[in-house]
Amino acid sequence: MRGNIMNMEATAHRAGTTRVRGAVTLRVLAALTVGALAGCGGPGGVGAQSPDGDRASESRSASAQLSVSAADGHDTAACSDGNCEIAVFEPVTIRFDGPAGTTTLSVTEVGPDRIEYALKSGNGQSKGGIEGPGQGCLVVLRSDGSSTSCGGMGDGRPPSARSDAVVVQAVTGEDGTALLRVVSG
Structure with missing residues (x-):
């Protein structure tokens, strides 16, 4: 009987660990998704300045061309x-x-x-x-x-x-x- 209890405890522990891992994975994926969506259209998102400044100058040129x-x-x-x-x-x-x-x-x-x-x-x-x-x-x-x-x-x-x-x-x-x-x- 003692062997069955230990097996059940081990199974419960593995199931709990799996649930915890799954929850952590879901939280990480959710955080990455929210971070990616927040970046769209804002600083660091679509149209933002790349390290070499190309997109910023393209955006500046386009907006400046329409201003005067x-x-x-x-x-x-x-x-x-x-x-x-x-x-x-x-x-x-x-x-x-x-x-x-x-x-x-x-x-x-x-x-x-x-x-x-x-x-x-x-x-x-x-x-x-x-x-x-x-x-x-x-x-x-x-x-x-x-x-x-x-x-x-x-x-x-x-x-x-x-x-x-x-x-x-x-x-x-x-x-x-x-x-x-x-x-x-």
Whole structure:
């Protein structure tokens, strides 16, 4: 009889251990499932930044592309004739003919309510930048020099063409997309 009791105890112990293992396995699977579902669409989930930053920049590019309406969209080639309105969300370099020959406009930094740029034409160059909502810089480029003014952009309309000059306007955007306007006279 004693052998039967020991066998029953061993069987009960194994059954209890199996139930405990099964419960632990279920808890682990449930935790993994909840963790995986919580990651979808949130930080670390679908569309999140990978270690090398690829998805974050893809997501940033897609959202920035929709944020500012510009006549020529994001097409820097539209500026090659010295007349364009484009939205930029990352550093770009644009070349066009100006009053002193080839002009190079380089946007060196774009961020929320921030833009920095460098402009070079012939022997002259100008660097500038501005921070703040609705702020911008206006550069008038002539063959004998340039003038720059920065501050509030007022009514937000594009600059007027000026005789024998190229006018460049760079305006900040709150989401990190800046508006560039180039007008040749």
